[in-house]
Amino acid sequence: MSLPEKDEYFQVHQSEGYTMELNGVEIEDTFAEAFPIKIARVLITGATKKWALVAAQEATGFGTSVIMCPAEAGIEKIVKNETPDGRPGVYIQICTFGFKALEEQLLKRLGQCVLTAPTAAMWNGLPKAEKQFDTGFKLKFFGDGFESEASIGGRKAYRIPMMQGDFIAEHSIGAQDGIAGGNFFIMADNQMAALAAAENAVDTIAQIEGTITPFPGGIVASGSKVGSINYAKFMKATTNEKYSPSIKDRIKDTNVPADVNAIYEIVINGLSTEAISKSMRAGIEAAVKIPGVKKISAGNYGGTLGPYKFNLKELF
Amino acid sequence: MSLPEKDEYFQVHQSEGYTMELNGVEIEDTFAEAFPIKIARVLITGATKKWALVAAQEATGFGTSVIMCPAEAGIEKIVKNETPDGRPGVYIQICTFGFKALEEQLLKRLGQCVLTAPTAAMWNGLPKAEKQFDTGFKLKFFGDGFESEASIGGRKAYRIPMMQGDFIAEHSIGAQDGIAGGNFFIMADNQMAALAAAENAVDTIAQIEGTITPFPGGIVASGSKVGSINYAKFMKATTNEKYSPSIKDRIKDTNVPADVNAIYEIVINGLSTEAISKSMRAGIEAAVKIPGVKKISAGNYGGTLGPYKFNLKELF
Amino acid sequence: MSLPEKDEYFQVHQSEGYTMELNGVEIEDTFAEAFPIKIARVLITGATKKWALVAAQEATGFGTSVIMCPAEAGIEKIVKNETPDGRPGVYIQICTFGFKALEEQLLKRLGQCVLTAPTAAMWNGLPKAEKQFDTGFKLKFFGDGFESEASIGGRKAYRIPMMQGDFIAEHSIGAQDGIAGGNFFIMADNQMAALAAAENAVDTIAQIEGTITPFPGGIVASGSKVGSINYAKFMKATTNEKYSPSIKDRIKDTNVPADVNAIYEIVINGLSTEAISKSMRAGIEAAVKIPGVKKISAGNYGGTLGPYKFNLKELF
Amino acid sequence: MSLPEKDEYFQVHQSEGYTMELNGVEIEDTFAEAFPIKIARVLITGATKKWALVAAQEATGFGTSVIMCPAEAGIEKIVKNETPDGRPGVYIQICTFGFKALEEQLLKRLGQCVLTAPTAAMWNGLPKAEKQFDTGFKLKFFGDGFESEASIGGRKAYRIPMMQGDFIAEHSIGAQDGIAGGNFFIMADNQMAALAAAENAVDTIAQIEGTITPFPGGIVASGSKVGSINYAKFMKATTNEKYSPSIKDRIKDTNVPADVNAIYEIVINGLSTEAISKSMRAGIEAAVKIPGVKKISAGNYGGTLGPYKFNLKELF
Known part of the structure; x- marks a missing residue:
């Protein structure tokens, strides 16, 4: 059930500049934004x-x-x-x-x-x-x-x-000097599918030299946005409601696809951009093997915050 | 090799007020000193x-x-x-x-x-x-x-x-209000024996309600004394040289028995003296099953520091 | 120690004799059939x-x-x-x-x-x-x-x-004398959800006295039927095509609900019917907590094979 | 990435043909005997x-x-x-x-x-x-x-x-065609030291391609001899009493050194003599790091049984 019909198991389909797929999973044309540490x-x-x-x-x-x-x-x-x-x-x-x-x-x-x-x-x-x-x-x-x-x-x-x-x-x-905040999002139709994909990504990254995934079990359940809409006076970071599946019906400009019900983020720190790129690539490749994963995205602040940008498409 | 000749496997021998043995291991007539937290x-x-x-x-x-x-x-x-x-x-x-x-x-x-x-x-x-x-x-x-x-x-x-x-x-x-610093020492002829005994003690305590063993893996490798002999100006706690097996030949009043080459301490925090007593007892009972364990002791400051005293003999 | 007075999360709704739900998951009105061993x-x-x-x-x-x-x-x-x-x-x-x-x-x-x-x-x-x-x-x-x-x-x-x-x-x-083949099916919208539910069920049953779950990790991926349609001459047991999600569209009388894409079976052997009933109940209660689980069923041969019947509804 | 130029910890001392030491542990001048499978x-x-x-x-x-x-x-x-x-x-x-x-x-x-x-x-x-x-x-x-x-x-x-x-x-x-019965003995002053050394050996061998360690946890507790002294009529393999520490005082020609109280054997099967040699070497190197290990030996039948001989000295 989890395997593609075709035998080109791990094929990268990059059509006219817009949609990239890995094992049938869309890789969004976006980038992870990271900062020095x-x-x-x-x-x-x-x-x-x-x-x-x-x-x-x-x-x-x-x-x-x-x-x-x-x-x-x-x-x-x-x-x-x-x-x-x-x-x-x-x-x-x-x-x-x-x-x-x-x-x-x-x-x-x-x-x-x-x-x-x-x-x-x-x-x-x-x-x-x-x-x-x-x-x-x-x-x-x-x-x-x-x-x-x-x-x-x-x-x-x-x-x-x-x-x-x-x-x-x-x-x-x-x-x-190192880099913090390399990341990608795993979007799946079901929380357990997103979680198994995240576990796989972390297990793979654990064998790569130069990077860590500092969150619990290597996984972030609570990807956030900078600032706050409703509690701006005292909250510097709050939930990223545009990526929150349980309220996607209430958020007009939600980024949660209709078939997605859970998203995990993998945050990666590392000694070099090369190490982070390698871990992002290996992690994404591992994640898309899990049935139910629908899309891979990444977190950024429009390029205003961090000097490091990791374009998902360029990883492959 | 690890089992006693007699079939009374878990016998407490408490002779005329001085030497208590558990599974053939001496339980020193001393107490653990603990403090409020x-x-x-x-x-x-x-x-x-x-x-x-x-x-x-x-x-x-x-x-x-x-x-x-x-x-x-x-x-x-x-x-x-x-x-x-x-x-x-x-x-x-x-x-x-x-x-x-x-x-x-x-x-x-x-x-x-x-x-x-x-x-x-x-x-x-x-x-x-x-x-x-x-x-x-x-x-x-x-x-x-x-x-x-x-x-x-x-x-x-x-x-x-x-x-x-x-x-x-x-x-x-x-x-x-709780209690910190309940403890006991596991003294063995070999570091791996002391460690297996400590692991057993921690596994057992992990099933008891109301207590934790906060050190790495539940075990303290570096039991300390208050203050310092040689660096008193800037060190508030230093190695407990009287319980350090590798230098026992250099320390005149060493407390390390001749047949002991490694000591691990189990430190226990808990919600009540009862919970700590229960965990100390269960931990000691589990530790003495390991071949090579020679003696159980405990750490105190002569009763000057903490208001709580856990007498080893009274646990059994 | 702080258990809830009322359990809203884990309510048993047993309406007029037909549909039982546990945590919102349908418990089918069927039975597991088991045999002596x-x-x-x-x-x-x-x-x-x-x-x-x-x-x-x-x-x-x-x-x-x-x-x-x-x-x-x-x-x-x-x-x-x-x-x-x-x-x-x-x-x-x-x-x-x-x-x-x-x-x-x-x-x-x-x-x-x-x-x-x-x-x-x-x-x-x-x-x-x-x-x-x-x-x-x-x-x-x-x-x-x-x-x-x-x-x-x-x-x-x-x-x-x-x-x-x-x-x-x-x-x-x-x-x-004991009993083999106590069982239940966990049906979920996604393979990873079914698997997490199965893992939870097995972890819970592992703490119950008197039963084992003999399959790999306690879980059966390949629930079977007795006999064969197409290879009857040499196959005594074959895949249970009526419970196979990947071909549900091809099987006219499929038992796979439209929203189910994976099914795991938990098989339980034990020393007594009481122990098996207890483990079935605890396992089902643990399984239905996982988001994505849609239905619980069980395997039987119409009562023709085994003398032991475990009615799912009667477990609760 | 930052490996030592000289390895003081892990030095091979091979003096005039007789005593080899690895990290201070004697490597006996003997061989493991293995057979085809x-x-x-x-x-x-x-x-x-x-x-x-x-x-x-x-x-x-x-x-x-x-x-x-x-x-x-x-x-x-x-x-x-x-x-x-x-x-x-x-x-x-x-x-x-x-x-x-x-x-x-x-x-x-x-x-x-x-x-x-x-x-x-x-x-x-x-x-x-x-x-x-x-x-x-x-x-x-x-x-x-x-x-x-x-x-x-x-x-x-x-x-x-x-x-x-x-x-x-x-x-x-x-x-x-492969080889079964590659092996070495870990002899230590204490059972827990021998066991930690065996665990280390197995963990290391687990990363080497081409070999397995088929016994429980990769370790043999019960190294045996072919045949029997006292039950020759019905026992084809019995305890190797010459390597049994608990009865060394009763066995005249015991091979258990005075300071050894436990011996574990690591048995290795593999696809080639090269793979087995590599695993034997890596396993022994890992084992001798544990404090309390006294000697490494190996099991053979005088060369009468198996066509494959792995000389311990030649591994290094």
Whole structure:
């Protein structure tokens, strides 16, 4: 039921400049608008993949949007043993608007959620970046003088004795300019179809280097607009009523197609426009495989807000 | 190899006032010291158990210790369908030292991590508490005038149209006085044995009503002492060197037994001393089943800090 | 703890004898037809919940239908530490048409998939049943004379030395008459909606004592009819074309409603009619919560095959 | 991206021909002995990674050892969307001693555990192999005449209408000569350390193409010897008492070192000696990272049984 009649399973139909289709799903001729952010990248290793993930999840929680979270944060990628200590690892990204806030978030999130996590160690995820924070050096003082310097896998690190045994922290954590707010919308006839498509998109993006999807499970249920119609005095961002299926009959200029009853947004932060483009493409390709997906769109502010534009058609 | 010779598998040996054993593991004659905190309790439901958990994990992340996290937070318990909307649910607790900080954390964590999460809805986890925050009422303004009031499962709630469909938020979230810092130590001959025992303890506590284990995976790798020997001018909490196995040979008055090479601490917050006692007991009972566990202890400050004392021996 | 006084979400509307609705979803006035089977019940414990589950999954795999699998098998329920050795446990059921085949399956599945599994132990899940197999006694010979008898948690067991340490096998495994083929159909407008509803149903049934859902993930994608129209000479069971949405336009007397595009069946085996009724009810209640579910039905052969009939209306 | 120039953690010390160490762990100068088997390879796709895995797990269950299981079977590798239908996929291997038994197992396991699984499709995992079974063709008759032929992703397949929608089965499933019984032993001072090391080894091998680890969770708890000392008349394989830690004091010529208290074996089947060598190497490298691991060995029968020998030293 979910498969096309023809065997050209993944064909891009780009007719005279207007309608692009992927696996029979319309790709709207629009673009995602994104903006600059500062990104620190940390490699967390653990005794097993599970324990590396436990630390990474705690450290990146409460990190969906800088609107009201102290940072945007997420898991970038799981790696096998291409790590300084040869153990399983997880790359995470932590994003804020400035380097000062970023340094504070690194200290708090690594100090409270990685140093405290069973078997975890922390490594510089951007050792060649110009900007380097001495977060590991600062954390070594937890050792109360019993810590020592160590060189592990060629990295300058500290060995901090604690109850579980030693915690290993690399001296520096690198950061760089990055991009926040890459995105696309998955529009489907049914909420569960939109959700399965979003899950597929996130699973695929999780294997791509350089990007994170910071929202819960990688998915945004509540795509918003800037400002407010009715509560303009105190609300800076409110629901995007033109993309709200349950009230499409009440909104004259709704953007919700007649056959669409649920929309999920995938928001992507990343180290480069190339990485974000790659993740947007892979995510969309994964999403359109789910039966019930009707259209792919993207969120922008007419180009007035962010300097980065990701045109959906140009991804393919 | 892991089982006792005798068939009285789970026997409590309490000899002349000094040595208690559980499954052959010494329970030290000591106590956990805990202190008061404010706790809000939220019930998050989702389309499936998975999606309720996704929202709960994001909302409780970056929440291990109020030392440098904005709150202590964790998942209390998964429930089947005894929920206002009859869907699978997860109770979470969010803890801060005062109600003002708690209200702010509720607004931020529920607004950014639950309202944004696929299929999630939020409900009052303490509807009978005296203290009630109108967090759901505040979040309804995200609906920008398109929201409406609803009564669901007897709860006063708001239906907020958004991209995925509607988000349901109960008007109020209750809070009460609670207890933070209930704890016990698991001491084992090997780090992996201590860790498996800690994992077992956390899994068991996860089924008990009223408590959370806020650290990563429910486990603390880095039990600390108040203050510092060598960095007293700027460090308020540092490693507990007397319980640090890797330096036990250098610490004259070490508390690490000769056969112990790793210690994990389980920290428990909860709604009542009864709930914490129950979780400490169940967690210890689960931990001592793992081969290699040598001793159970607990952390205190000589009774000078917290008003709550949980004597290990009295738990059984 | 804060359950609703009135349940608006989950109301049963039973009008004049014909149409029953649950949460707005039609419950068809039909019945599931089931038949007798023999069931052995085994309790598998492990060092942690994870390892108990690993053994249970291996032991119950390749066990969906006795049509071509050597047994029907599944996980019944996870238990905390109400087990003979006080460790986390998982109850499984293994089902065949006769006791002889059942004994063979027990020996093979426990000997190859539990005895070999890390940290697993095996216990009698029906110690009071009249029918007892000495599977543990037979497995003890793997110990090659180095095994010994042990009494653990009041159970007569064997301690078999092996590479990981000792394997503990209880002497006997009990079996009894049971019921196979309890079932219901979940009909939805979209495959992903039907699937999420099925997942919810299975998650709920997994917490009910006495039943299993033996198909992959607990779900049947391929509900069948007895016999064949076009391949009657060699096919004993074929697709149920009257319930096949993708060809509903070609089947004159289709049972697929116009708004239904996917149907999943949940098949339930269990120790008693009461347990199956309870699981059918809980599963249906969980399924109808998913948006897009249109109708609940059930599979029968007009009452000609099985002696057990589960009338959907009578469940509520 | 930031890998160490020199690897201090993971150094191979090969001194004068006798003692090899990896990360401080002795690699015994011995070899694994393996034997020929027939292997069929199937690619299972699903709507999401989860559902592909659900089908794969059911289809490969009850498949640890051909001693008493109808086949040895396991999950080889998860793939993103390099699949004929562009959906997430899982490669599995099914192994028996002859092609006839293999064909029967394919028909039963794919027909009962994949055709029945939600959203699953089945594809030829060895399309270039000389030996091809028409398992998909045989399964198409389940469609009872309503099935149709389809070409998807260049593969000849059948579209079988059923309750969930259509099941897609590729016409042929390929098979080839393979190798069973590649293996190594992980010896540790504590059962939980040996188990974490085994878990790490299996996680790493799961990312390598061409091999499976068919035992529960990929791990063997009960490494055996051929024949029996005390029950020779009826037992063909019994516990390997020379490698049984709990009785090492009673066995004069025990092979269990004084500091070892638990041993897990990883058994590897695969499509080629190269794939098995690669998996053995990666698995051992992952295992020796866990604190408490003391020695790596391997199982053989003195070279009398299997024609394939994997010398541990030659892997590095």
